[in-house]
Amino acid sequence: MTAPRTGPVAGVVLAAGGSTRMGTPKALLDAHGATFLARLAGTLRRGGCDPVVVVAAEAAGPVAAETARAQARLVVNPGGEGGQIGSLRAALAHLRRLDDPPAAFAFTPVDNPAVAAETVRAMIRGWERSKAAIVAPSYESKCGHPVLADMTIAAEFLAEGLAEGARTVVRRDPTRVLEVPVPDPGIADDIDTPRRYAERFPREGAATAESPPAAPESPTQPHAPRTR
Known part of the structure; x- marks a missing residue:
């Protein structure tokens, strides 16, 4: 019988994007009294992730300040270079330099604030008890975020030529991916437009939804690494 894997699992919140479709930084949007960033950092921490890292576009400013308030580590990807x-990659470079690097990492874009901590716990349990290199949560047969990956395949995310970003790595070999069914619609509840924000958080999103629509995302910016 194979012994369960152990070791710290880092949490990574990707919050360096320009939020052009939302028209305001998604990391700072209110979700029932907490920002998207704070909710996700807390969810990852309660789910068993340590450390929790937030990747921002600037070393100073509102997102960096909110990262400090959320008691997460700040990693800077200047200007959000290279998209998600x-x-x-910036987060992985930081994690690999730690004196006690994690054995795995769970990453999510900042526009998935409704994920439950129990989902993160279930993913970590799945990773500990299996040989899977990648663990993805699924709800009603659709996968979402966070995605958990073993640090033994971190180099694959750092490699050049990933046409679909992290999704390229996740989909490369289905035999090494463990899907963990969870009763959590939040895994696929990405909130990246004012209309979607107003639908999901009516009280907080009303003013944002009334704003003029922002220009579409630049085609040069990769979309979040959705697994579905």
């Missing part, structure tokens, strides 16, 4: 995969 660029931010994930």
